[in-house]
Amino acid sequence: MTRWGMVIDLDRCTGCGSCMAACHQENNLAAVGPEESSRDRAFHWLRVLPEVSGSGAEVKVRYVPQPCVQCDDPPCVRVCPVHATYLGEEGIVAQIYSRCIGCRYCMAACPYNAKVFNWYEPEWPGDLKQGTNPDVSLRPKGVVEKCTFCHHRVVKAREEARAAGREIRDGDVTPACAESCPARAIEFGDLEDPTSRVSELTRSPRAFRLHADLGTRPKVYYLAERD
């Protein structure tokens, strides 16, 4: 059984924002517009998070691309009253838009603020709807949504694998963010398979996870900058 994980190398990341944009396009995230985003309603499944350390001449700013970290012990799943979010068997924390009642308890419980809410019906000015990705459903208003590790691609890959008469394995899937990264800072693959690139990288001394102390066991790892 595969367990999908991601490794983001902050030493390679140049903060270009491609992953963010790719995620938007791949997953049909509708822009909320100027008014709404001025009210902090803008949302991204993956955001580039600025982190400042030091000050004065020694100041360091680093940009951390942060998708849902896909915990193995997700606080959001524990609190969902209707089983609208759950931990899939391949380790992907999924959201069922058709069942979510929009209580936003999962948002309140997520220590990573990885979940976002459709405050209004998503809007597609002009013909933008034409350009949406048919593999990913458009969300209705009033439901919570989140990064799915491009689950639709996983599904596709699994079908292809099945057609090829084998199990889905490492390297079959690349999420949109990893695919679009010009610095190739994002690796995606199977953490179960000890030989996979990702599990290799997770053993690097530079590897760390966001708030590993919370015991949520995220499957998104980061590699610290070298210098």
Add this chain to the structure above:
Amino acid sequence: MIVPRREFLKMLGVATGTLGLGGCDRDWLVPDRLVELAQRGPGLESQVPTICGLCESGCGLTVRLVDGLPVGLKGNPHHPLNRGGLCPVGQAGLEVLYAPNRLRAPQRRGAGGELEPVSWEDALAEVGGLLGKMRSEGQGSRVALLTDEPGRLFHDLAARFAQAVGSPNISSTKSQGLLPFTLTQGIAQVPGFDLDKADLVMSFGLELFEDGPAPLHAISAMVGSRQTEERAAHIYAGTRLSAGSSRAEVYVPIEPGTHGALALGVAHVLVREGNYDRDFVAEHTFGFEDWIDDQGRERLGFRRLLLERYYPDRIARICGCDAATVVRVARRLGEAAAPLAVVGGEGSQGSNATWTGVAVHSLNALLGVFDRPGGVSLPPPIPLTPLADPETSSLEQAESIFAPGGSVGAFGVDAVEKLAERVIDGTYPIDLLIVVSSNPVYSSPAGQRLSQAMEQIQSVVVLTPFLDETSAHADLVLPTHVFLESWQGTTTPAAVAFSTLGLGKPVIEPLFDTRHPGDVLLELGRAAGGPAGAALPWVSYPDYLKERMEGLVISGEGSVVTGSFEESWVHFLEERGWRFLEHRSLENFWAALERESGWWNPVPARGDWARLFRTPSGRFEFFSQTLERHLRDVGGMTADVEMSEEEALERGIAAMGSQVDGDEVLLPHFEPPIASGAGELQLLPFRPITARGHLAAVSPMVAEMFGYPFLDGWQTWAEIGTDTAHDLDLADGDLVAVESDRGSIEAVVRVHPAAVPRTVHVPVGLGHVQPGGVADGIGSNPIEIVEPIRDNLSGVLSTTSSRVSLRLLRRRPHGGPAPMDGGH
């Protein structure tokens, strides 16, 4: 498996392609047929490569089509420039295609000043007729053409068009910043910088990973296609720490416009410590040591100049950094195996941009990186079929409106400014102005002047997919395809070490009644009739492209990219021997190009010093004889009395208005930047990656992530340092008016801990006037308020020479710390 999983699949809708498009309440602008197809189609998928036309880079794209409708874009891994990566703006390609404010038919400005739809036939007949008339009356020079359509191929066609209608007036609105290379290398192009093999790149003001001709190339070359251990390090010297530069190994914050000084300081340390490439300097440079000219006069050498004038302490004073940093950086450069010094961004926008460029480039000379892997070289020429001379010789070629001329002393001009001024002061009448894929009124500091000039020009024709600032002054607006609908031929962007040629083919038929600018020019030529038509024999733009490509087939140089970048390389090498295998005939080649969308030639001609240094001395000139001659001529022109060379030179220098004297003028030196205006802060407009391409503002996604490094969108921000904010008692999120002597714009304060004191950085990209567009009237455009100070050597207008002050309009509406100190 448990129930919810099934539901989950259902929701993710692997089988619900229709869900994506179903239930559309709006009336559709795209042809119903397409909607029908999208909703009921069999759902057949295909991947088609093409070229991104949103900015000058021309990255490779792979378009995902379902039933022939594009539903997704990603970087083309085969393309040698971006190698699979794709910037945020590129990602927004589909939003540009389906944007609500696409122009759907030609528009003519009626009597009432309102735009009214008009048929293509009438529109073209009208303009063509006018062209024909002017040409036959020998008034061709009253036609002017401004185009920013990327790539040499289109530019050649436009030039041919101008020629055909007898006009010498064609220019791009963008300045390439060639002059430093002309002065030092005697070449009229930006040389290639081999980022693929450089191991340390020192950037003077150029946000390598965000700005410049091809940021995605920089990312993939320096990081993307290397192992983490081998990725190129970089050092950034500038006034602002962008997201990309925050990865720099060293960040040297310096006063605005002092990049050149820093470069010279570094040079000083290199020379003093003997840490430079002696052989190269000895063999291939001119004017390093003191020398005696043919009149037997003692001339100042670069070495002495450096050692006497540019010692670190002085540099530290000028740049506001500390001397130790200068030394540290210099040593780091000296030790590096394959160092590079590049300039750009704010470094090439000051009033002293040319001198900055020269100083930085002379670093490359000291480091002796020319013509070697990881260094500076000329990309191999692209053997396009040359255009046969048209029989327009009958027309005597008038002087171009863009000719520098006059006693200003500048090598070149700022096209937009020149056009505007000469039309307004009536010294060069223009009756027909054609603007292609460019929005100078928005993007040029002389924009306002241009719009005044446009009012005086009898007829202004603008080719654009969207109504914008420039088309607002047009008498005729001709809607063009967006890139996904059109054939594109792009050529290597500036500063790339290898040469590429991109062939983009349309992935969807035009949604509306639009045309390709190339086709429009061809038709106009035909409509003008006579020799004009004859000079533009091609039926259509792709037809023209095909003819130009033939040259590649004949030469057999380079190869069509295949597989990943690395594979292409291998493939390329294999192919050297029996190269004709692949493109034996034009047809095969064309087919291959269509299939792969890219041709490239990665091998520079090594050891061809004559081609690299076309200076009088045939070497890299620290002491620029080119400049010396130029200044003599200029000096000569100032008065029509006979005068000695020295006198002429003196006068020339005076005319140019340098702040140093003697030979130093002709050597790489530091010209203090000019800043005008009353304010206490220096305004430095910059172009974030989200502002690439003049179509960016039509995409809601790009607008929403416009300020993503601050988790911000839909607004123009004014970035200031922590202490500046403290001094001005401003907090992150405050709304301020940025006020220069020329005007005032609104912006939201963003406090960045690493911004240099007394500077304010405002991104271009928003503040558009685009009727019907999602970002129409959102944000503001800093270019509106910059003082048009001229770089006296290149004639280009500086955008970073204005002093401004910030006036608080409204405090941050709600409390809480800013993104940059969130959680700290």
Add this chain to the structure above:
Amino acid sequence: MESQSEPRWILGLQIASVSMIWVFVLSISAWILHLLRLSRRLHDVPSASVGISIVAIPVFLLGAAVLTYVFVGLRRGREAPDESTLEPEEK
């Protein structure tokens, strides 16, 4: 007599309401049991949740029981001899 002269439908209504209570209570208990089964099937975090919901069931039953007890009790109590009064001594 006043209270004897209550129309019958009132009595019907009363019985109906009491049985309604039972329907309500039983259905809630059934629901909670259903949830327990569900959480077992989904391998949810049991402990606390199970405990808390299990105590809920008896509460409901008890509430309903008390109501019924009172209802029945009062009806029985009615057929008391006429001299029935409230003696302080009564405990």
Add this chain to the structure above:
Amino acid sequence: MTSVNDKGVSAGGLEFEDQDLLRSIEDSGVGFRVVSTLLCLVILTAWVIFGRQILRGLGVTGLNQPVAWGFYIVNFVFFIGISHAGTLISAILRLSQAEWRRPITRMAEVITVVVLAIGAFHPVLDLGRPDRALNIFTAGRLQSPLLWDVSSISAYFMASTVYLYIPMIPDIALLRDRGVRPRWLYQFLAWGWQGTPRQQAVLERAVGILMVLVIPIAISVHTVISYIFAMTLQPGWHSTIFGPYFVVGAIFSGIAALMMVMIVLRRIFHLERYLKQVHFDYLSRLLLIMSLLWFYFTFSEYLTAFFGNEPSEMRVFYYKVTGPYAPFFWSMVVANFLIPAILLSFRRTRTIPGIFIASTSVVIGMWLERLNIVVPSLANPRLALPTGYYIPSLVEWVMFAGGIATFMLGFVIFARFFPLISVWEIQEGRKLSIAETTERLEGYLPDPVPSAATPPMTEGG
């Protein structure tokens, strides 16, 4: 007219002296209609606004990322808290045989039932998809604290309704016998009460069971509510003390609300004869104690957070203590601690007005406390995200008003049909308590020295 005449609870009794208690029922003036229409208008508006919210989406509120919870949840916790006034208090008082409870219990129980209903509805207001609320029943998941709430609140609601109803039966019977209209209603609800000894016995046993039953439920309910927050990992929420802290707060606000209600109704229905200074005196002592208790809990809660000095905790802490929420935080402390402590400690200020002010400030203060618990933790994410903010929209204010109006309407309607003070308990008090209490008192006293002369008078109470 009635069968049970002579001494005791007999309704038609010539010496019926509790007319005041039935006035609101037997001659409800125009006042009732006016007030209830006004309240209905407010409530109607709230419903219209709610409808609009359902149609347009939750965007009409002031919520955002990261502050995904606001007024609705705050008020949910607040109202449920208030609801602890009643049943719990009356149960405790009954259990401890506090004689002064008699005029108080009924109102307390009414508060509980009404407010509980309102509070329990608030989460529905907060849903992005109220149309799917029933998913809770089809696909509910017990591991979610929200489900614990659903079950415990409904249990509490059931228990307290029964607990309100059963002790009311004799009064209903009284009204029935006095022929108050609508006749059928009282006949239906009286369950044929005649006050026979057996009926009395049944009644008392039932009440006895209920009051024991209600206390643990009441406590569990608010503990579970606190779990909604405490079970997450969020700084400022993830605290073991939250259960008791919430319960204390609940009882605290409950008593305050109870006294407010008592004072107001006392004024409106001229119940001065029943609700005397002494009642308020006792209750306000209780309030004072709760205030101190509350302060103790708050203190230890924040001290541990502060002393632990865990970064994300501190971010929340400072957000409250010195940051944007400082005004709310400190006014909470003042309203919950300083004001009541001062006003209720001195006999001179422990007057009815003084008590009214104190209780009002406590109710407001407790609302502020809920606000201080819900918003700041959400506004300060663990990650280096910008600090959030939350400004409730008009919609949320209207819904809040709607909630309060519903509360008032509930009371008005109840007062229109049922006595706000338990008539029979008062009368029972008159008839029996004195004797019974003296007896009990003597039971407490040491037995007199046994002498052959006089036999012991009782075997203890």
